[in-house]
Each structure stands twice: as C-alpha cells, then as structure tokens.
Amino acid sequence: MGNIRRSVKSMIEKSKLARRSYMCVRNLTSEIMRDIPLIRKSHAVQKFMAKLHFAGRANHSEFSGTKRICYYESSKAEQIASMLSMIDIHIEPDKRFQCWIDEGLITSRAFRIIDNMPPNYELVIRNSLEELIERFDRTPTPTAKDGAIILRAMCTYIDRTASALEAAGTPQTLHSAEIFRNMKAGPARTFEEALQRILLWSSVFWQSHHRLIGLGRLDKILAHLSAGNDDRTERVNMIRDFCDALHKHYGFKSNRVSRGDTGQIIILGGLDPDGKYFVNDLTYDFITAFTGHKIPDPKLLLRVSSKMPDELLSSAVKCIATGVGCPLLSNDDIVIPALEDFGYSHEDACNYVTSACWEPLAYGKSLEQNNLADINYARVIAETYQDKTFAGIKDFGGLLSLYKSKLSAHISRSLEYLDTFRWEEDPLMSMFTESCIETGRDISCGGAVYNNYGLLTVGMSNAVNSLLNMKHMLFGTSGITAGQVRLSAVENHKDEALRAELEAKKYFGHDGGEVISLTRELVEFTAEHLKDYRNSFGGRVKFGLSSPNYIELGLTTPATLDGRRAGQPLGVHISNPKGVAYTELVMFASNLNYSGIRSNGNVLDYFVPPAIINDEQEKFLMFLKAAIVSGFFQMQMNVTDSAELIDAKKNPGKYPDLIVRVWGFSAYFDELPEEYKDVLIERALACEGKTA
Amino acid sequence: MSAKNIALTNIQRFSLHDGPGIRTTVFMSGCSLRCSWCSNPENVYSCRAELYDPESLALEVLKDRAFYNPGGVTFSGGEALLQIDALVPVLEILERENVHTAVETCLYVPPENLALAMKHIDLFYVDVKILDREEASSILHGNLDLYLENLDALMHYRSPEGRRKSVVLRVPVIGRFTDGSKNREAVKNLIVKYSDGIQKVELIKEHNLGAGKYRSLGLAVPGYFGVSDELMTDYRDYLKEAGVPVEICKV
Numbered sequence: 001m002g003n004i005r006r007s008v009k010s011m012i013e014k015s016k017l018a019r020r021s022y023m024c025v026r027n028l029t030s031e032i033m034r035d036i037p038l039i040r041k042s043h044a045v046q047k048f049m050a051k052l053h054f055a056g057r058a059n060h061s062e063f064s065g066t067k068r069i070c071y072y073e074s075s076k077a078e079q080i081a082s083m084l085s086m087i088d089i090h091i092e093p094d095k096r097f098q099c100w101i102d103e104g105l106i107t108s109r110a111f112r113i114i115d116n117m118p119p120n121y122e123l124v125i126r127n128s129l130e131e132l133i134e135r136f137d138r139t140p141t142p143t144a145k146d147g148a149i150i151l152r153a154m155c156t157y158i159d160r161t162a163s164a165l166e167a168a169g170t171p172q173t174l175h176s177a178e179i180f181r182n183m184k185a186g187p188a189r190t191f192e193e194a195l196q197r198i199l200l201w202s203s204v205f206w207q208s209h210h211r212l213i214g215l216g217r218l219d220k221i222l223a224h225l226s227a228g229n230d231d232r233t234e235r236v237n238m239i240r241d242f243c244d245a246l247h248k249h250y251g252f253k254s255n256r257v258s259r260g261d262t263g264q265i266i267i268l269g270g271l272d273p274d275g276k277y278f279v280n281d282l283t284y285d286f287i288t289a290f291t292g293h294k295i296p297d298p299k300l301l302l303r304v305s306s307k308m309p310d311e312l313l314s315s316a317v318k319c320i321a322t323g324v325g326c327p328l329l330s331n332d333d334i335v336i337p338a339l340e341d342f343g344y345s346h347e348d349a350c351n352y353v354t355s356a357c358w359e360p361l362a363y364g365k366s367l368e369q370n371n372l373a374d375i376n377y378a379r380v381i382a383e384t385y386q387d388k389t390f391a392g393i394k395d396f397g398g399l400l401s402l403y404k405s406k407l408s409a410h411i412s413r414s415l416e417y418l419d420t421f422r423w424e425e426d427p428l429m430s431m432f433t434e435s436c437i438e439t440g441r442d443i444s445c446g447g448a449v450y451n452n453y454g455l456l457t458v459g460m461s462n463a464v465n466s467l468l469n470m471k472h473m474l475f476g477t478s479g480i481t482a483g484q485v486r487l488s489a490v491e492n493h494k495d496e497a498l499r500a501e502l503e504a505k506k507y508f509g510h511d512g513g514e515v516i517s518l519t520r521e522l523v524e525f526t527a528e529h530l531k532d533y534r535n536s537f538g539g540r541v542k543f544g545l546s547s548p549n550y551i552e553l554g555l556t557t558p559a560t561l562d563g564r565r566a567g568q569p570l571g572v573h574i575s576n577p578k579g580v581a582y583t584e585l586v587m588f589a590s591n592l593n594y595s596g597i598r599s600n601g602n603v604l605d606y607f608v609p610p611a612i613i614n615d616e617q618e619k620f621l622m623f624l625k626a627a628i629v630s631g632f633f634q635m636q637m638n639v640t641d642s643a644e645l646i647d648a649k650k651n652p653g654k655y656p657d658l659i660v661r662v663w664g665f666s667a668y669f670d671e672l673p674e675e676y677k678d679v680l681i682e683r684a685l686a687c688e689g690k691t692a
Numbered sequence: 693m694s695a696k697n698i699a700l701t702n703i704q705r706f707s708l709h710d711g712p713g714i715r716t717t718v719f720m721s722g723c724s725l726r727c728s729w730c731s732n733p734e735n736v737y738s739c740r741a742e743l744y745d746p747e748s749l750a751l752e753v754l755k756d757r758a759f760y761n762p763g764g765v766t767f768s769g770g771e772a773l774l775q776i777d778a779l780v781p782v783l784e785i786l787e788r789e790n791v792h793t794a795v796e797t798c799l800y801v802p803p804e805n806l807a808l809a810m811k812h813i814d815l816f817y818v819d820v821k822i823l824d825r826e827e828a829s830s831i832l833h834g835n836l837d838l839y840l841e842n843l844d845a846l847m848h849y850r851s852p853e854g855r856r857k858s859v860v861l862r863v864p865v866i867g868r869f870t871d872g873s874k875n876r877e878a879v880k881n882l883i884v885k886y887s888d889g890i891q892k893v894e895l896i897k898e899h900n901l902g903a904g905k906y907r908s909l910g911l912a913v914p915g916y917f918g919v920s921d922e923l924m925t926d927y928r929d930y931l932k933e934a935g936v937p938v939e940i941c942k943v
Contacts (some may be wrong), residue, residue, distance in 0.1 A: 615942065
C-alpha cells in the first residue's frame with residue numbers, strides 16, 4: 001500500500017506541476033486503479049484519490065463547502081445514498097429554481113465514470129419517486145434493488161430540502177417546497193415542476209462526479225407540459241431562470257483548462273420516425289430564451305432538416321446572430337441514416353442526442369463513451385517523414401503507402417488503449433438507461449441497449465495538406481527533394497523559405513476533386529481499420545473528423561509538411577482556409593462520407609462577420625437551407641470578426657459579454673487561455689481572407 | 693477541347709451584393725473605360741488574367757448550383773461585355789441549367805456585343821456615371837452617345853415572348869466627378885425617361901477599398917475628395933421623385 005501511496009502522491013505533484021487538465025488526471029486515476037481492485041475499500045487510498053480530484057481541477061472561483069469524503073463501504077448504491085445524506089443544502093429564497101452542488105463533498109471512486117451524455121429525465125418527470133420505488137421493488141434484479149436504494153435516499157433528500165424551504169418561509173420557498181414534495185407523490189404537473197426536477201437530478205449527477213452531463217431533448221420530453229400554457233413570455237423567462245440555475249457552479253462544472261466546457265447541452269427539434277419534423281412551441285421558446293441571453297453555458301443544439309419549417313431555421317439564425325455561440329446545427333438528413341448504418345434501430349437513430357459537444361448517441365439507451373481517445377493524423381505525417389525510407393520515395397503512391405502503414409500502427413495503438421478502460425459501477429446512470437433495470441446488468445457492465453465507444457480525430461487538414469504538398473512538390477517540377485524536406489522538417493522547418501512554400505498552399509476545405517478524393521481515402525482507410533473492433537461488451541467504435549484537442553495535441557506533435565511548426569495548434573474540425581467561401585466549404589464537407597462508424601461528430605466550423613448575418617439574414621438563411629440539402633453533417637459558427645477579437649485580446653474587460661465557440665462549447669473570450677485566443681484570431685483573419 | 697479564350701481575374705463564390713440570392717461573381721479582365729476612382733483596377737490594368745475555356749468556366753460557376761435558389765452567376769469586371777462572344781457558350785450552358793445570370797456593365801461597348809448579351813443574360817446592372825458628353829470623354833475616356841444608344845436599346849428590348857430585361861441602374865457618387873448638381877439633374881432626367889423599365893436605382897458612395905490593389909499593382913492610389921452622407925440622402929430623395937425605388941448601397 002505504501003508504494004501505491006507514493007505513486008499516487010507523485011502523480012498529484014506531477015499533475016500540479018504540469019497543470020494537467022482534469023481529464024488527464026482522471027485517466028491517471030484509472031491507470032492506477034486498474035489492477036488494484038482490493039484498494040477500493042481503503043480509506044487511505046480513497047483520500048489520495050480525493051486529493052487527486054482537487055489537484056487536477058481547472059481553477060474556479062465558486063469553490064465552496066468544507067472538504068469531506070463520502071467513502072465506498074458496501075455498495076455503490078449505498079455510497080450514493082450516503083452522499084445524498086451528506087449534501088449541504090443551499091437554499092436561495094429569492095430564486096424561482098433551487099439548485100446547488102456541495103463542491104466540498106467528494107465521493108470516492110476507483111474507475112472511470114460513465115458520463116458525457118444526457119440522462120433521459122423523462123423517467124422522473126413522468127413518474128413519482130414512490131411509483132418508481134414500487135416498480136423497482138417488484139423487479140427482481142440487482143440493478144432494481146440498487147435503484148430503489150438510491151430513490152429512497154432521494155426521498156429523504158427531498159424531504160430535507162422541502163423542510164429547509166418551508167423553514168425559509170417566503171411565498172417563493174413555500175411554493176418550491178410544494179414542488180419538491182410532489183416529486184415523491186406524483187408526476188410533474190407543470191413545466192416549472194419538470195424543470196425543477198431536471199435541475200435536482202442533474203445536480204445529483206454532478207455531485208457524484210459525473211461530468212459533461214447534458215440535458216437531453218427538452219422540447220420533446222416536456223411537450224405534454226407545455227400544451228395549454230399560453231403565457232409564452234412567462235415560459236421564456238422561466239427557461240432563462242432555468243439556464244441561470246444550470247450556469248451556477250460554472251467553474252466546478254467546466255472540464256478542461258478553461259471555463260465553459262460543461263457539456264450542458266439542450267437538444268431541440270428533429271425528424272421523427274414517421275419522417276415528419278418534430279417542432280413545438282417549446283422549441284421556439286427555448287431558442288427565444290437563448291437569443292441575446294449572454295451566458296455561454298448551457299447551450300443549444302438544433303437538429304435541422306430539409307423538412308423543418310423556415311421559421312424555425314430563421315429563429316435559430318436570429319439567435320446565432322446575437323453572438324451567444326449557439327445553436328449548433330446537426331443535420332438529421334445525414335446524421336440519422338448514418339446512425340442507422342452504424343447499427344441503431346430507425347426509432348433510436350431518430351431519437352439521437354449528443355455527448356457534450358456533437359457526438360451522436362441513442363437517447364437513454366447507451367453506454368456510448370464517445371470521446372475516449374484521438375487519432376492524430378498530423379503526428380502520423382511526422383512519423384512518415386522521420387522514417388528512413390522517406391527520402392527514397394519515388395512517387396505519390398509510395399508516399400501514401402508509407403503514410404498508411406504508419407497510420408495503421410497509430411490506429412492499432414488507439415484501439416489497444418480503448419481496451420484499458422474500466423468503468424465505475426453506476427447504479428445512478430443505470431436507473432436512467434433503458435434495459436439496465438430489467439436485465440439486472442449495470443451500465444458499467446454492458447447493461448445498456450447500445451454499448452459502443454468513440455474516437456475523435458485531429459489533424460486531418462494538416463495531413464491532407466502535407467500529403468498534397470509533397471505530391472506536387474516532390475513529384476512535380478519544383479526540383480525539391482524528399483531529403484531536403486525531411487532535413488528541414490526534422491529540425492522544425494529550419495529552411496524558412498521552404499516552410500513558407502509549404503504553408504502557402506492549402507487544399508483541405510476546397511472542393512476540388514483531388515483533395516476530396518484524398519480526404520475520403522484517409523477516412524475510408526480509418527474506417528477499414530476500425531470496423532472489426534469490438535469492446536468487452538461487444539460494442540463497436542466510431543470516429544469523426546472533430547476533436548477538442550487541436551491545441552493540446554498540437555503541443556506534442558512535431559512539425560508537419562504544411563508549414564506548421566512543432567507545438568503549434570493543429571487544424572480545427574472541418575474549417576476553411578484563407579479565401580475559401582462558405583459555399584465551397586459546405587460542398588467540400590458534403591462530399592465526405594459520414595455513414596456508419598464515421599458518424600462520431602463531424603463539425604463544419606467557420607466565422608461569420610456580424611455584418612453578413614445581421615444585414616443579409618435572408619440570404620444567410622437561403623445559404624443554410626441549401627447547405628442542409630447539400631449534406632453537411634454538423635455546423636457551428638462564431639459571429640464575430642478579427643478586429644473585435646484582436647481588440648478584446650488587447651483590452652481584457654472591454655468586451656465582458658463576448659462569447660466565442662471554442663470547440664463543442666462556448667466561453668467568454670476574456671476567460672480563455674492566450675493560445676486559444678490566438679487560434680480564434682488567426683481563424684477569423686483567414687475567414688476574412690487576411691493574414692495574421 | 694475549346695480554346696481558353698475567356699480572360700478573368702477572379703471567381704468569387706458566396707457573393708451577396710451582385711444580384712438576387714447567393715451568387716458566384718466572375719470578374720472579367722479588361723475594360724473600355726478608365727474611371728479614375730475604379731475600385732477594381734486589377735481588372736483594368738493587370739496582366740495577370742487567368743484563361744478559361746467556356747466548359748471549364750461553366751463547371752466552375754456551377755459548383756455552387758445548390759445555392760442558386762434564388763441566386764445565380766454575375767459577370768462583372770472590368771467590362772464583361774467586351775468578352776461576350778467568348779461568354780455565349782457559358783451562358784448557353786447556364787440557360788440549359790436554368791441558372792439566373794446577371795451582368796454589371798458600363799454599356800460602353802459595341803452595340804452588337806450588347807445585342808448578344810440581351811439574348812442570354814437575365815439581369816443588367818448598368819452604371820450611370822457622367823452624362824456630359826465632354827466630361828465622359830475626358831474623364832471616362834468614353835463615347836457618351838454610344839452609351840446612350842446602348843441604354844436605349846436595352847430599355848426597348850423585348851424577347852420573342854415580349855419580355856423586357858430586368859435593369860438596375862447603379863450610380864457611383866464620386867466627389868468632384870459625378871456628384872455635381874448638373875450631373876445629378878441629368879441622371880434624374882435619364883431615370884424619368886426610362887422609369888417604367890427600371891427595377892430600381894442603387895446609389896454607391898465613393899470609397900477607397902481599392903487602394904491596396906493600386907499599391908500592389910504599383911499604381912498611384914487615386915485621390916478621393918469625399919461625399920457627405922447628407923448629399924447621399926438628399927440625392928436619394930431627389931431621384932425618388934422619378935418614381936422608381938432608390939436605395940443607398942452599403943459598401
């Protein structure tokens with residue numbers, strides 16, 4: 001045990017020194033605990049784990065509460081029950097919604113937690129806790145038994161909360177107390193009650209260290225509570241209050257090096273299984289509530305389709321135009337067939353939601369850990385030119401073969417890494433996941449209907465630009481040799497003239513046949529190497545051309561043959577190089593294949609100057625409608641320009657409300673690390689056809 | 693394979709200000725005038741034109757076919773109609789594809805060029821610059837009578853089905869060149885004369901957005917003398933009296 005302590009302690013120090021993100025620390029935790037099942041019950045080690053939790057977290061200012069640890073004693077369900085009894089309740093008497101997280105209370109765990117998805121809260125909106133307890137008591141499975149333990153503890157927690165609200169004694173708190181008490185006794189009776197239930201359960205997920213907890217299809221699952229309520233203004237205000245409540249503990253919920261990546265995503269609209277587009281008053285009310293509401297979290301994703309009403313798309317554009325960073329648009333006409341091809345039933349494909357950013361999954365039926373590792377196409381370029389045979393390559397076919405052999409090895413390593421994951425037993429998530437209760441199998445043991453994994457990819461644009469540069473430079477008439485390129489690249493582009501030449505030509509994002517064909521070829525190669533993978537639950541792995549890690553992985557990626565130096569950021573999703581029109585970018589993206597295992601999020605990402613989206617809103621709408629028909633997978637945009645971003649970087653505090661889309665999340669520009677600001681400025685300039 | 697006989701300097705996709713909807717604008721090389729305030733000097737003075745054959749150009753502008761609803765292709769310049777012979781096969785392909793076409797022209801072109809254009813192009817943006825014969829010659833290096841004859845032909849054109857061409861007049865308001873009261877009055881009279889055939893009039897305020905292009909071409913940047921916003925709104929209101937819609941374009 002002493003050795004384990006020393007190793008954990010050393011990792012704590014390392015993580016502090018390296019200022020690693022929470023995700024990294026979490027992976028380390030899994031690494032340490034993987035082969036040591038017996039230590040689960042050791043309080044000493046659990047304390048170390050708790051320290052690790054604090055050491056690795058992003059800085060945040062809302063930290064509150066005395067540090068306490070809720071230990072694992074007899075079962076995970078009992079531990080969660082115990083956690084519920086330990087939470088310090090924090091009432092805000094003047095608020096419509098009551099929502100808190102006891103940030104000092106740590107619940108120990110041994111393995112990686114299943115999260116990064118929205119639980120389907122319909123379970124607790126449509127049912128009372130007493131009904132659910134009865135149902136679970138009647139179901140003779142261990143997961144039902146665990147569920148009942150948690151629900152009984154929830155009833156006690158709700159009683160505590162209601163008593164605290166009653167003690168506060170204001171009309172608002174008495175009203176809230178009544179709402180809390182009804183959670184035990186009956187289904188949600190009003191829209192307000194349903195929102196309060198979501199807030200409560202969401203906070204329990206966060207409290208038990210699930211991260212990136214989304215909100216789900218709220219216009220769909222709350223539809224029955226919106227009928228007949230004609231006071232739309234009041235409802236919009238209520239949604240804003242709901243968002244403000246979710247936005248509390250922003251720092252605690254933020255996942256990485258910067259504030260904002262919380263995964264609190266609300267999914268709206270979408271095609272139904274009968275082929276009709278689903279939309280209701282709530283869809284519009286959510287968009288209205290977000291329009292101009294300058295908080296970067298939570299956020300919206302709108303499922304779009306050629307069958308959607310123009311009016312809804314217009315509302316979305318108006319919302320985007322206010323610079324709130326959302327909604328992200330996900331194209332059902334492409335996504336749903338891709339998910340069916342992946343193996344989802346038609347109904348489940350039509351009922352998809354996403355992980356924190358954009359990775360699709362079947363709602364309430366999935367393990368779907370979609371963001372487990374990255375394939376780095378750019379690193380493989382470096383491995384290619386570092387290979388001794390590179391200098392002797394005679395033609396592009398030879399170069400591509402060498403690159404593919406390196407890529408093959410890289411993908412194999414990623415797949416091996418997937419097999420190292422072990423999951424924390426999760427009776428809470430199991431309760432919200434179809435089939436876990438009935439079959440008696442916890443979600444961590446493959447109890448969900450779908451049990452798949454996901455990989456993300458970075459650096460596709462760097463790889464494609466590098467390969468096409470070599471094609472035209474080495475095997476054309478330039479006279480430059482592979483040896484010269486290699487020599488310069490291994491020394492981080494020592495030859496500046498050559499580097500500038502490599503950087504000058506950008507292919508990725510154009511809609512020419514050559515670049516589309518090469519990109520498709522690399523996607524197909526990847527798909528071919530991933531298609532036979534099966535995890536321990538029999539699930540498959542999917543991948544997509546988007547990843548949050550373009551800066552982090554850029555730091556450790558050597559120079560690439562597109563003129564990028566070692567350590568510089570990698571290309572961002574599917575985005576446009578300097579001088580490429582939006583229509584061309586869309587045509588490029590629409591020519592890629594996203595079906596089946598290629599469906600793990602493929603985001604087209606660009607900047608729109610405010611003048612275009614504000615002054616030419618009708619034409620921008622026409623553009624989006626045509627783009628949907630053309631067949632992009634997903635799309636997000638930043639509504640700002642380089643001048644504003646440059647000024648904001650120079651003058652922190654001048655634009656306190658400036659929200660930018662970073663990867664799948666939005667954040668206040670002022671709060672971003674400098675390197676993220678620089679990438680955004682560079683991309684805004686490129687979009688405007690300018691050079692940094 | 694057809695000859696590469698179309699000279700152009702740029703193809704700009706996702707153009708929002710050169711006609712209805714989302715358009716692709718083709719900037720043709722070469723011009724018949726020498727307006728000192730020109731914002732596209734690369735199309736007048738540059739030797740760096742790209743050459744296309746008609747099929748390749750048609751393929752290029754059809755890449756955004758999916759976005760032309762409404763929308764289409766606009767030929768700009770320079771003076772696009774100087775190359776109308778070479779453009780006709782492109783226009784025929786676009787007609788077959790049912791793609792809307794437009795041209796931005798100064799109309800200082802041979803009448804037979806205009807006659808060909810009227811057969812194939814849907815919408816004409818026609819510049820109205822200087823309407824004094826002497827000044828047109830000395831400042832623009834153009835023959836005003838040719839311009840007026842062409843304009844008259846355009847306004848009286850009827851297709852075999854009896855349809856007119858859509859015509860939008862574009863009036864550059866340039867300090868000391870086109871903003872004088874005499875010229876403003878002549879412009880108004882011209883609009884009155886053809887008011888029943890003009891879709892709208894667009895006033896474009898002088899700007900120096902082409903200054904960088906002059907510098908990169910090694911040319912002297914033109915002197916701009918300025919036009920007030922007040923003059924622009926007064927001018928707009930004055931032209932509205934001719935009974936056609938008038939708007940001030942954002943630059």
